[in-house]
Amino acid sequence: MLLLIGASASGKTEISKIIIKKYGFNKMITYTTRDKRVGEVDGVDYYFLSKDKFLKKQKEDYFLETTFYNNNYYGTAFKDADKKKVLIVDVNGANKIFEYMQDEVVIFLLEATEQIRKERMRLRGDTKEQINARLDNDRTYFIEENINHIDYVIDTTPYSLEELADKIYHLYINHIND
Numbered sequence: 001m002l003l004l005i006g007a008s009a010s011g012k013t014e015i016s017k018i019i020i021k022k023y024g025f026n027k028m029i030t031y032t033t034r035d036k037r038v039g040e041v042d043g044v045d046y047y048f049l050s051k052d053k054f055l056k057k058q059k060e061d062y063f064l065e066t067t068f069y070n071n072n073y074y075g076t077a078f079k080d081a082d083k084k085k086v087l088i089v090d091v092n093g094a095n096k097i098f099e100y101m102q103d104e105v106v107i108f109l110l111e112a113t114e115q116i117r118k119e120r121m122r123l124r125g126d127t128k129e130q131i132n133a134r135l136d137n138d139r140t141y142f143i144e145e146n147i148n149h150i151d152y153v154i155d156t157t158p159y160s161l162e163e164l165a166d167k168i169y170h171l172y173i174n175h176i177n178d
Contacts, residue, residue: 002086034074063075095147
């Protein structure tokens with residue numbers, strides 16, 4: 001499985017869309033309690049659940065990993081784990097998945113400058129309050145020392161999304177074929 005982790009607006013979602021479309025990967029659709037953003041579709045972008053439904057599934061050991069990030073729960077179902085999937089998770093999710101699937105997962109940490117991430121969040125319609133909260137949280141949360149295992153660190157700043165997707169795909173393929 002190809003795991004992408006990184007701070008808010010580091011490019012994870014857009015890069016994963018390209019990898020899925022261009023290289024035939026499947027998106028790992030995860031679960032969340034956060035509100036849908038404009039244009040998001042339940043069952044396509046996430047499975048959107050109420051907090052009560054999410055916590056019930058969590059108690060039933062439905063999830064491979066869960067995390068609480070920016071006041072919302074996120075989780076990945078055991079049944080959905082697969083090598084030909086792209087998954088976006090946070091630090092806790094990456095650590096938990098690596099614990100269960102060490103040899104079956106390749107982890108990429110995507111980085112971008114705070115200024116670029118701030119502009120990306122603004123362009124996608126996040127409020128000033130949301131942007132500031134995410135930036136504050138990301139400064140302490142998305143640092144390498146918090147991640148138990150990283151295969152590759154990718155600076156997303158100097159590349160186009162297409163170039164990044166190609167680079168990540170080729171690193172992934174070479175990694176799993178070694």
